[in-house]
Amino acid sequence: MKKFSALLIFILLIPFSVLAHDEEKKKAEDKPDQWTIVHAGTLIARPGEAPLRETSIVVKNDRIERVMNGYIQPEALGNDAAAKVIDLKGAYVLPGLIDAHVHFGDGKYTEKRGEDTGEATYRMLNIIENANKTLNAGYTTVRNPGASGWAVFAYRDGVRDGIFPGPRIFTAAHTIRVGADESDGACYDVSSCKKAVRRQINMGADWIKLYATCSGSKPCGKEHAPSVFLQEEIKAVIETANTHQIPVAAHAHGTAGINDALRAGVRTIEHGSYNDKTSRALFKSKGAYYVPTLSVQDRIVEDYKTATEEMKPVMEAFMETHPARVAAAYKAGVQIAAGSDAGVTKHGDNARELYWYVKIGMSEAEAIRSATIVNSEMLKKESDIGSIEVGKFADIIAVSKSPLEDIEALSDVGFVMAGGQIVKSEIGE
Numbered sequence: 001m002k003k004f005s006a007l008l009i010f011i012l013l014i015p016f017s018v019l020a021h022d023e024e025k026k027k028a029e030d031k032p033d034q035w036t037i038v039h040a041g042t043l044i045a046r047p048g049e050a051p052l053r054e055t056s057i058v059v060k061n062d063r064i065e066r067v068m069n070g071y072i073q074p075e076a077l078g079n080d081a082a083a084k085v086i087d088l089k090g091a092y093v094l095p096g097l098i099d100a101h102v103h104f105g106d107g108k109y110t111e112k113r114g115e116d117t118g119e120a121t122y123r124m125l126n127i128i129e130n131a132n133k134t135l136n137a138g139y140t141t142v143r144n145p146g147a148s149g150w151a152v153f154a155y156r157d158g159v160r161d162g163i164f165p166g167p168r169i170f171t172a173a174h175t176i177r178v179g180a181d182e183s184d185g186a187c188y189d190v191s192s193c194k195k196a197v198r199r200q201i202n203m204g205a206d207w208i209k210l211y212a213t214c215s216g217s218k219p220c221g222k223e224h225a226p227s228v229f230l231q232e233e234i235k236a237v238i239e240t241a242n243t244h245q246i247p248v249a250a251h252a253h254g255t256a257g258i259n260d261a262l263r264a265g266v267r268t269i270e271h272g273s274y275n276d277k278t279s280r281a282l283f284k285s286k287g288a289y290y291v292p293t294l295s296v297q298d299r300i301v302e303d304y305k306t307a308t309e310e311m312k313p314v315m316e317a318f319m320e321t322h323p324a325r326v327a328a329a330y331k332a333g334v335q336i337a338a339g340s341d342a343g344v345t346k347h348g349d350n351a352r353e354l355y356w357y358v359k360i361g362m363s364e365a366e367a368i369r370s371a372t373i374v375n376s377e378m379l380k381k382e383s384d385i386g387s388i389e390v391g392k393f394a395d396i397i398a399v400s401k402s403p404l405e406d407i408e409a410l411s412d413v414g415f416v417m418a419g420g421q422i423v424k425s426e427i428g429e
């Protein structure tokens, strides 16, 4: 009998569920505008500038429609639409943060999986898990410079098309590196480097990532290590990327690699551990950005305990030099674009990068500016993201303590809205 009634219910439900589906579809086609009003006690609308008190941010669908003085009510909008009001009167409200350097594709799902066990598919699970952690930490946009495989392009497109929430993402796939095997990203002369870059572009890259020096986790990652590419090869990479107005990000630790990449015209230097006076002058004259990934220091301190005797002096040099060189670059007026290297560091702990900036002498406001305004300009997306201003995406976060007094307040983000959609509301309901 029980079985029978379950079946009956099932049969009865079919036409209704079909109807409900049609109804939903119809609604989606002429969806009414969605209005939200955020009451912000303290609003850091443009980080680096004085905060505003007691304001209302009016959000229409995915964009910011107005920013007004005082706490306005839905009636004041002058339309019949029902607006949702979010109470952040006791909070500090700021634009969604931007991390210039994450690797979403690395994680537990691909460990020990080869092509024949669906590595690429499982990589997508890493991406989804890591992207969720990042979004919930208040990072509504990321740049992903370097990935194994193409899954990250599919994830980017899914977020862009609104299939699922996620940080908006600008990404490179395989890093262009010196290598004579036929794998993606490997190249060894001008012609093969052009080919390697074109392959990345054809597959959908927003950025090209280049390994201009040895890896920092190898014994060759030293101050006076030579550039691994010939100057003509770096130039070929940049010129090829330029044919699609795609910028190049160069991983570089040693001084020669940093300076060669800057001379050739890369848009960003990643890590830049041994930048010198010449590098700083080049950054400024070329209008390039420095992505320090200083929170990797947290990881080095940890890894040092179990490091080989060969690696120990390399790590000691990083611990001693990297923070000081980032400080010197900042003082010299180099544009610092906040990037954490999450993947090497923990996904979701992205704000540790800003903690490090304050530790080396930046003000809290400047550290936040680096992760918002500066990163939006580095990405050339300043008309869409980086501040809470009319016309931009409604990427809005809030914390309960002032991040202008204690940068670690950003390690506990209680409210996240991405493109007008509320993702997290531990505070503000």
Ligand SMILES: [Zn+2]
Pocket (backbone or CB within 6 Å): 101, 103, 145, 146, 341
């Ligand atoms: Zn990296």
